[in-house]
Every structure is written in C-alpha cells, then in structure tokens.
Amino acid sequence: MWWFQQGLSFLPSALVIWTSAAFIFSYITAVTLHHVDPALPYISDTGTVAPEKCLFGAMLNVAAVLCIATIYVRYKQVHALNPDENLIIKLNKAGLVLGILSCLGLSLVANFQKTTLFAAHVSGAVLTFGMGSLYMFVQTILSYQMQPKIHGIQVFWIRLLLVIWCAVSAFSMLTCSSILYSGDFGIDLVQKLHWNPEDKGYVLHMITTAAEWSMSFSFFGFFLTYIRDFQKISLRVEANLHGLTLYDTAPCPINNERTPLLSRDF
Template sequence: MFSLQFASDTGTVPPERCLFGIMLNVSALLGIATMYVRYKQVFYLNLEEAAILKLNKAGLVLGMVSCFGLCVIANFQKSTLIVMHVVGACLTFGVGTFYMIVQTILSYKMQLTKKSVFRIRLVVLLWCAASIVSMFISSVILYSGWYGVDLIQKLHWNSNEKGYSIHMTSTVSEWSLAFSFLGFFLTYIRDFQKITLHVVVQLDGYSLNCTNPQFTDEPRQPISGNL
C-alpha cells in the first residue's frame, strides 16, 4: 500500500539531502525577494497611511524570520539535529502564518471596493490554519508514546503498522500546509503585474581604489538597466 512521507523525510539521506538543502535555501532567497518587493509596493501605495505602514513593516519582519526558518530546516536535517529542525519548522510555518495574516489584513484595508484578492487570501489563510491544527493534533497523538518510541526518526511505514492512519493524517496535513504557503505567494501574481523593477548603479568615484570628494558634488549619471 502507498505510504506518504513527511516533507522533511525526503531530505534525510544523501544525495537527496543535498538537493533538499539547495532547494530550500534558494526558495528562502526567492521568498525574501518576493516579500521585499511586496513591502515596497505597499509602502509607495500608502505613503500617508501610518497604520498600514506599521503593519507593512511588521509583515516584512515576520516574512524575513519565516525565510530564516526555512534556511534552518534546509541546513539542519531531521536525521541530524531534530531540535533545530523543529525550531526551523516553527519559525517557517508559525511565523509565516502570521505573515499571511498581516498580508490578508493589508489586502482588506487597501482594496476598498473590489475585494476578490482579499477573499482568495482569506481562503488560503483558513486552509493554512486548518492544516496547522490537523498536523498539530495528529502529531501529538502519534508521538505521545501510544504507538511506540522514536517514531520521529522512522522513515518508512507499513499499512499494517500501529499508528499508520495517524501518521498519514499528519503527513497529509504537513504537505497541505506547505502547498497553502505556495498558494498564498501565487496570489501576488496579479499585484506584481503592475510593477516594473529597475537596477540603478551610481558611481561615487573615478576608480575602484579611491573616491574623489569633488566627484560626489558633481551631477552623477545613474547606470541603469531593466531587471
């Protein structure tokens, strides 16, 4: 019978562990870039709204912490240092959920007439919350000791084993939680269609070795290009 594994179980042994770490580190970097662009978008659309600006800053901090947790998951595998792995998971999914809450509130406050994006994000947020509750309850039951010890390091399950159904519930909930996060980021597509990014490089000297004080007082021509 088919047995589903936890997301972390797919990256416990080499070479899968190496690819797992690379993938999550790259995902964390892309997540930070996405959250920063979203932060700047909200900032420039609400320059005179103090409450929204404070909420926006809080969202950025929460998002950065969540991405840091993803790096912890990537570099502290479940089979090597389980405590740090769990800490990373709590930062990623726990703090990440608060990031989703902040962005959902911002969507409600910013879209005064058409609230379709807010409704979509609210549905995804509820999906995320339901996955967290389901995963937490099933994990507590599974690792309570009723079904054996050291189950947290167990990678392969048989359908005839005691606790298999609880394991499957916990596993499906974890994958569901991960996909809810991905789904939330996909809701940014429509907002980001209204953004054009540019890279601007400004020279502060005539050479790489020194800076001419007079040079900084002269009009400088930015070196720019599309991103």
C-alpha cells in the first residue's frame, strides 16, 4: 500500500498540491501574457486579469473546500483522541472556528480581485492569513498538549518552527505593506501590476511580496505535517433507514435499520 492510500493522508496532500498548482498555473499564465512582472508579484496580482483570474478563482474555491475538509477531519481526530481533556476540547473547537474563517477568507480572495473590490479582497486576505496563522498556533499548542502520549515531541517542534516562520513572514509583510500604502509612495498602488527598480517604494514592494509567498509556503509546510497523523484515521459513512420507501408515508415499524453506505475506508 502506497503512503497516500493509508487512511486519509491524501487529503492534506491534495490540499497542498492543488493550492500550489493554482498559484503556479495562474503565475505562468499572467507572466506569459505580460500581465505581471516575473520577479515576485503579489499572489493576488497573478489572478487579477482575465483569463488567469478565472483559473485562479476556480482553483482556489476548490482549495477552500479541501482545506475545510482537512480542518474538519483534524478536529474530529483530536476530539476522538482526547474526549475528556477540557483544555484540549476548547482549543480544538477554537481551531475549527479559526480554520473555517481562514477558508472563508481564501474564497473571498479568490472571487474578489483587489483591482475591483479592494475592501473585500483585503478582508479575505486578513481572514486567510490572520485566522490561518492563529489556527496554526492553536494546533501547535494542541501538539504540545498531546505529546508524548499521542505523538512524539518532534511533531511539536516542527510545527513550532513553521509557526515562527509564519509569524516572521507576517510581521515583515504587515510592516512593509503598511509603510508602502501609507500614501508616501503614490496613490494608485492598488491598481499597479508592473514595478521597475527605479520606482519609489520598489524595495518595500519586493519585501512585501517575498513575505507573502514565504507565509504561504509556511502554510503548505504546516498542512504537510498532517500526513502522518491522517494515515491513522479513516471515515465510515452509514445510512439510517426510517422506512422501506422514499415516499412521505407513515414510518415503517422496523426500527434502527442501518445499512453501511461505504464498507471500506473513505
């Protein structure tokens, strides 16, 4: 059996591969059509102009669904492993809420381009990166609380390093973008897709875009740490029958009739 056939390990793998493909394909399309510069554009800039914005939006919507599925499976796994730990239960629920908000932000980023609806786009970016960073932090605390009984200390250290990487990237991006968009470097920066080294604020722009890409990679690395955990979990779906037909008639006297919908791991 291949590693991606074990349990639900394919889920975080598919999330990272699909999201990376969305970034790569939209980037290649945007650069080929000369809509953005090859040197580190904003991720959102590669999905601003048609046709790449259509590809970018469609693929990120699928990525948001995969992300919600991954976050939910992780939530159920932690819940099953620690049903009586009050702190872990609270952190697990908080992580679920933060993760769903981050996925909602990803969908907003995908469907509202910064050059058309800047407020909606920025709100989505704040949800994606802000709530996503907090989700990573909560899951790292959970990893600490669950060792050494549930898993080894190595997983905690790896996730902690990824959270630190994410925090440094986020701080750099927030600081430089705040200075860049303060008004001292032009008033039309939102619509600007092409930058020259001679432009005012070019260095700040490059630092901001590099930090954005770096932060995204930290997210990818964090979800890849789920692969080994997900190899140890499977889902089973069952159908509960309340009657012998699908018509709106009186309930069947047969109670608790249960038919497995899927007999193998899902």
